[in-house]
Amino acid sequence: MPATAKLVPIVKVPDPVLRETAKPVTEITDGIRQLLDDMAATMYDAPGIGLAAPQVNVGQRVIVMDCGKDDAPELFKMINPEIIRESDARAILEEGCLSIPDQTADVERPAEVEVRYLDEAGEMQSLVASGLLAACVQHEIDHLNGVLFIDHISRLKRDMILRRVMKEMRQTTSRN
Ligand code: GNR
Ligand code: NI
Numbered sequence: 001m002p003a004t005a006k007l008v009p010i011v012k013v014p015d016p017v018l019r020e021t022a023k024p025v026t027e028i029t030d031g032i033r034q035l036l037d038d039m040a041a042t043m044y045d046a047p048g049i050g051l052a053a054p055q056v057n058v059g060q061r062v063i064v065m066d067c068g069k070d071d072a073p074e075l076f077k078m079i080n081p082e083i084i085r086e087s088d089a090r091a092i093l094e095e096g097c098l099s100i101p102d103q104t105a106d107v108e109r110p111a112e113v114e115v116r117y118l119d120e121a122g123e124m125q126s127l128v129a130s131g132l133l134a135a136c137v138q139h140e141i142d143h144l145n146g147v148l149f150i151d152h153i154s155r156l157k158r159d160m161i162l163r164r165v166m167k168e169m170r171q172t173t174s175r176n
Pocket of ligand 2: 096097098099139143
């Protein structure tokens with residue numbers, strides 16, 4: 001059993017780790033299980049509904065998600081997740097990202113996806129996701145490939161968001 005989960009810092013744009021391709025996990029060790037627990041604790045603390053390892057500066061293909069209601073949590077811990085099927089139907093949902101603070105945009109993606117992944121016991125699992133969970137799992141798998149939600153919107157909107165984030169970060173840095 002891993003030790004108690006700890007909160008880990010979330011990296012923000014323009015940190016280059018967010019643009020790297022994460023490596024597949026080759027062995028599910030206690031270190032990986034600890035990482036999953038630390039990521040879950042950090043996600044709930046933020047709060048967010050998903051978190052990918054590159055967001056905590058770890059280049060491994062690991063994500064956590066919980067799109068459940070507050071009184072009915074549904075935590076997923078996924079190792080090497082892969083989208084194996086996507087619907088032709090698309091859905092537009094407002095997305096945000098803990099690595100792009102306080103910014104949101106409407107993003108169009110497949111409405112339903114089927115994901116295959118390993119759980120923390122090393123068992124192959126699959127999940128058919130729709131609604132918010134579908135958007136979330138695609139957003140998290142994007143992070144493993146160095147892709148951010150702003151890559152799915154127009155350049156004009158992307159540049160506006162990045163300009164706002166940089167301005168906000170400059171102001172908070174100069175105040176500390
Ligand atoms: O907290 C988050 N909310 C969210 C909303 C819509 C679609 C995706 C997400 S994921 C995001 C947390 C995050 O940055 N995960 O990488
Ligand atoms: Ni994100």
